[in-house]
Amino acid sequence: MKTRKKPTRKDFNNFLLKLDAEYSTKITDEPKSVLSQLIFSIIARNFTRKGADKAFSVFQNKFVDWNEVRISSVSEIAEVLEQVKSPNVEKKAKNIKKILVDIYSDYHKISLEFVKTFSAEKTKKILQSIRGITPRVMDTVLLYALDYPVVPIVSPFARVIRRLGFVSLTATQKEIKKALDRLIPKTKIENYSRLLIHHGESVCTLQNPNCRKCVLKRFCPYPGLPKSMKTAAFIKNTETLDIDRLKDMAKKRKKQLRLKEKKRREKVSIASIGKTNKSQK
Numbered sequence: 001m002k003t004r005k006k007p008t009r010k011d012f013n014n015f016l017l018k019l020d021a022e023y024s025t026k027i028t029d030e031p032k033s034v035l036s037q038l039i040f041s042i043i044a045r046n047f048t049r050k051g052a053d054k055a056f057s058v059f060q061n062k063f064v065d066w067n068e069v070r071i072s073s074v075s076e077i078a079e080v081l082e083q084v085k086s087p088n089v090e091k092k093a094k095n096i097k098k099i100l101v102d103i104y105s106d107y108h109k110i111s112l113e114f115v116k117t118f119s120a121e122k123t124k125k126i127l128q129s130i131r132g133i134t135p136r137v138m139d140t141v142l143l144y145a146l147d148y149p150v151v152p153i154v155s156p157f158a159r160v161i162r163r164l165g166f167v168s169l170t171a172t173q174k175e176i177k178k179a180l181d182r183l184i185p186k187t188k189i190e191n192y193s194r195l196l197i198h199h200g201e202s203v204c205t206l207q208n209p210n211c212r213k214c215v216l217k218r219f220c221p222y223p224g225l226p227k228s229m230k231t232a233a234f235i236k237n238t239e240t241l242d243i244d245r246l247k248d249m250a251k252k253r254k255k256q257l258r259l260k261e262k263k264r265r266e267k268v269s270i271a272s273i274g275k276t277n278k279s280q281k
């Protein structure tokens with residue numbers, strides 16, 4: 001089996017330069033207020049940034065501020081999410097409402113800007129104490145609203161890192177974080193994570209990544225796999241997850257299919273010869 005060189009930090013920077021040249025004008029900024037970023041991250045879960053951006057502007061048009069959202073019903077919040085076709089509408093609407101109600105009852109205001117004056121540890125404790133905030137949501141708030149150098153491992157981001165071969169296809173969040181510590185300089189985390197998330201949402205999608213149009217296709221080991229081997233279900237159910245092994249398996253599978261097809265054609269032609277012979281008798 002041929003061995004593939006693991007991409008280096010230099011490769012990583014080159015990939016990012018290519019993504020930057022491709023996407024820098026297309027990426028919008030994340031909300032900078034702590035509470036807005038928190039709600040944005042909840043909306044963006046299992047959704048795209050573009051969808052979350054749309055939901056955000058609908059919220060801004062429909063409600064005066066987050067306090068009005070707090071006193072609105074779950075179904076009114078759900079309406080906004082339905083309008084932009086967000087997944088898990090009910091769950092997200094309930095979560096947004098609950099978070100706003102809890103923040104108001106704990107701090108008697110609808111804002112979390114006060115954490116900007118706190119230490120990183122204290123800020124994390126406050127965010128962790130708010131029910132409904134997952135570690136991923138917390139990391140996005142820490143990075144985008146508070147400029148802490150943490151990498152939020154959201155799905156599109158993790159997918160691109162895995163497919164490009166920086167970690168294995170089944171690497172856990174912890175393993176990805178560890179690899180990224182080696183790859184991303186702290187000052188670049190914000191920009192790099194935006195680029196990778198955008199790439200994962202717009203081109204390197206979960207189902208049917210658009211490898212033909214990808215600016216990284218020349219370097220990526222993943223496009224060599226046939227379509228049937230790129231599905232999440234296949235990857236989850238396969239124990240041998242090294243890309244080279246998968247490619248070998250793909251070759252074998254192709255050969256088997258070719259043989260099967262050959263046998264089928266032989267059968268058909270034998271059957272048709274038999275028929276012709278019968279009719280001649």
Ligand code: SF4
Pocket residue numbers: 160163164203204205209210211212214215216217220221222223
């Ligand atoms: S070539 Fe395909 S799999 Fe690889 S990064 Fe690009 S879109 Fe993703």
